Each structure stands twice: as structure tokens, then as C-alpha cells.
Amino acid sequence: MDNVSSIKFFIPELFLTVAVIAVIIAGLINKNKNKFLIPGMSVAALLGTVILSFTQYEMGMNSLFFNMTVLDPMSVFFKILVAAATIWIVLFSLQQHMKVEYYILLLITNLGMFLMASANDLLMILVSLEVVGLSSYVLAGYYKNNMKSSEASLKYVLYGAASTGIMAYGMSILYGLTGETNLAAIQQQLLTQQPYNLTVFISIILIFAGFGYKIAMVPFHFWVPDVYEGAPTPITAFFSVAPKAAGLALLIRFMTTVVGHQLAPGAAEWLQNMDISAPLLIAILSVLTMTLGNTIALQQKNVKRMMAYSSIAHAGYLLMAFVVFNKEGYAAIMLYLVFYLLMNFGAFFIIHMVAQKLGSEDIETFYGLGYRAPFAAVSMAIFMFSLTGLPPLAGFIGKFYLFAAIINGHWYWLAVAGVLNSVISLYYYAGVARAMFLVKTETKDAVSFQTFDKILIATLVIPTLVFGIYWTPILELTMRSIKLFAGN
């Protein structure tokens, strides 16, 4: 579809772009007189984007801007997910009184993630990854007078730049093999020409460096603990969910076009384009990712750093479902991401609130919190057990569908490794609950949090509890969304 007729399928992104400009101008005029104007505008812009994206479910499947991006239900699902995640982050940063740039960068990152979710061309993948990357580097170092924050941003930018370079090299090889940059065209070329397997495999591994870096996959995870610990906590929560979700959207599209092709038009199964055993590679990487994340998380004393390793482990669980190469696996990933957003945001927000009041993120700070701040402590325990995957919480349902998908695909050893890892993770998640409720401390004075923060936590706790019992609406949404655009 040409540029002019594409515009009517591109309205959420255009709306967001206009909102970014409006926020910049409002920030110039406002001069910090009204503290709630800029966050209010950002939330309104994001809410508008979510609503506009919902209307796109009815628009069917199209390829836009000469096949640069696509509009399909899967991209719409991920757009709604990342925009909703950003709304929570903006609301949660409200108490910090961040400057205007903070909100502008969040909105630009959001735009980049929208493009990541719908990218259908090597060029678009490269550009959208850089848009997200460059604004994330600055956000990680937002407290520029804080040494930890600056260090986080330095490590993020160095690893990010290197992995983008390696990914671009892989893309150049893929382009050389096929002579095409469009993902669907590359698929066609791979199927008809059948180039040398090893070269394709190497180029796919090099491209995985870029995706793996975004979703915190071993062996591209080195930046995660330091960046997550040093960055401002709302931004850490953001990194752990939103760019990861967009990276997974990109990976799903890459797996279904460059690595695999649909068995028949509209079929639920994909076959590999080349004989390169990509499922085995992903299975090994996912086991490594979750085992490394979980075992190192056991030794952590700082809860924020522990959550960083836990987020590596969760990247491993999410990668597991890629091995089966069918709609069931991709739907399980999308379902798990929704629940992961709720519980991970909740956990990071409570760590943030506690650190604001008591001045530290160490596990000692949480001792006896069950008696000093019951609401926060009970919510934290719920999030921790949900992250472990215990019933009747949302995390259990998410893990149930992930494991069901891989067991239906006969990957039994992978399922066993995943279950064993969940057992390991129970130790450190329950350790936080134990610190809050079972450790007696000298100080008994109550810690009071603001009502606004409590309401925000409630918006995350209630869905975590409700979706553990009644998850049909989310399941139906993911089933409706798992339609991918294939072809030109």
C-alpha cells in the first residue's frame, strides 16, 4: 500500500507524534508552574492512543508504507500492552516531580515500541530498535547527579551499541543471501533459492544478538542487573516489561517469517524455511537463561537487583514457548506478558515506595514490614507468589498455558527444566515474604504510604487476583490477536 492510503491505518502513531510535540510546547510555556499539567497530558495522550489502537482490531490485515510496517491483530495487541504499561509508569513517577524531558522520552520510547511491534522490514527493525534504545539510554541515566544512575546508563549504551552493530552485520548477510529487505520477501527467497544453511544460521544467530539484548536473553544479559539496579525504579519497571514485550513481538514476527513459514495459508503451525534446528537453539538458550537468572537471584541481598535477575529468568520462561512453532505457543507468550506486566509492576512499585520511605532497597529494609505497613506487605507477598506461579494467582495461569503449549509440542525435558526452575525461584520469592512477616524487628512504628500510591497498587493487585480465577477475557483477547500478516 502506498504512503497516502497508509495514513488512515497509522492514526495511533500519528496521534502519539502530535502528542509528543504538544507536550514539548506545553513544557516550554508551563515553566513548572503546574506540576500535573505535563503528566496529565501524557496520560491523556497514551489513553487516546490505547483507544485508537483498539479500533484498529476491526481494520483487518494490511501492509503499510510500501511494506515497511504491517497492521495486524498481533501488532495491535502489543501496541495496547506497551501503551498501557507506560500509563502506569507515568502515574507512578508522579510523586517524583520529574522534568518535562522525562515524559517526552517515555512517549518517544512508546512510539519506537509501536514501530517495533509492527516492523516488517530489516530497515524498520533497525530504526525502531534504535529509537527505543537511544531514549532508554537517556532514561536510565535520568538522575545525572547520581553515580549509580550514570553508571547504569553508561553500561546500557555500551552493550546496546555493540549488540545493535552485531545485529546489523547479521542483517547485511541476510540481505546478501536473499537480495531483499522485506521480511516476507526474504521468506520467499529462502524457500525458493535454498541458500547454504550454515550462512543463514550464522546470520540468524547474529540477529538474535540484537533481539536477545532487548529481551535480556543469556548470553546477552550482562547489562541487566547493573542497569536495573542503577536506573530510577519506575524506569526499571518500565524496562522489565515494555521494551521486552516489543522485543518479543519482533521475535515472533522474525520467527514466523525469516525462520519459518506457515504450513498452509491460515494454518496454526509453522515449518522452518531452512534445515537449521532453530527450536533446539532456542530451547537451550531458554534453559540457560532461566537457570542463570534463578540461581544468581538466590544470592542477592538487594531486592531490586534480585528482581533484575528474576526478570532474566522470566525471559527464559517466555522464550520456552517459541520452540513449538505454533499459534498455541505464541498465544501463551502474549497471555503471560499481560500477567507479567501486572505482577512485575506491582513488585517494583512496592520496592520503590519502601525505598522512598525507608531509604534502602536491601532485604533488611523489608524485615517486619508486615506489621508496619500491612497493605503494602500483603500486596508484595501476592506479587511474589504470583511471580513464582502459585495458584490461584494470575502468574499460575500464565505459566500453565506456557507449559501446556510446550508439553503439547512434546518438549518434555524443557517442561521439566522449567518446572524445576520455578521451584528454585520459590526460594527467593518466598524469602521476601518471610522477611516481611516472620522476621521480628525492634522498630514497630507504622509506615504510612500515600492514598494515591495505594490506589495504584490496588489497580495491579485486584487484576492479579481476579485473573487467577477468571481469565477467559484475556485468553479470548490473545486468541483474537494471534493473527499474523504474511506476504506482501
Added chain:
Amino acid sequence: MISLQTYLIISALVFIFGLIAVVNKKNAVGILMGVELILNSVNLNFIAFAKYVDLSIKGQIIAIFVIILAAAEAAVALAIVLNIYRYRSTIDVTTVDLMKN
């Protein structure tokens, strides 16, 4: 007439030199120079393939975009390095280790 292989060998060499610089350099600016080498090898690859394989301008357009991305990345990265330098008076990345398990 220079063959495609010549371009690919040079580009692979530049890529490997860049990778070695990224892994071995202690100076943050040195690492960024390694990244620039990697991106230049990517450009060389794209342009060579556009000339010999594709015979269209897709590869050349990507190369232009990669140049722009490299410039943007260098701008952000140098600002971050400058911020580190202001507080530590050094940009040796091995000394930047406040956070360890």
C-alpha cells in the same frame, strides 16, 4: 573489476577488528570507536551486496540510515561518557563498578 569476495573479506576483517576493540578496550571512547568500526563494516556489506546481488538501491538506503543511526548513537553515548567523566575524572570502564553482587 573488484570481486564481491574482496569487499566481503575486508568487511569481515573490519568487523572482527571492531569486535576485538569492543571486548578489549578499557577506555569508553575506545569501545565506541569499535562500535563505529562494526557499523562501517555493515555499511560496506550492504553497499557491496546492493551492487553485486540485488542491483537495486535498497542496500544503499539502509547504509545511509546506518550512518545516521551511528551519528545519533555517538551523540548520546558521548554525552553519557562526558557525564561519567565529570564526576570521576576517568572514563576507564573497569573502574566504573559501584554495583556488584
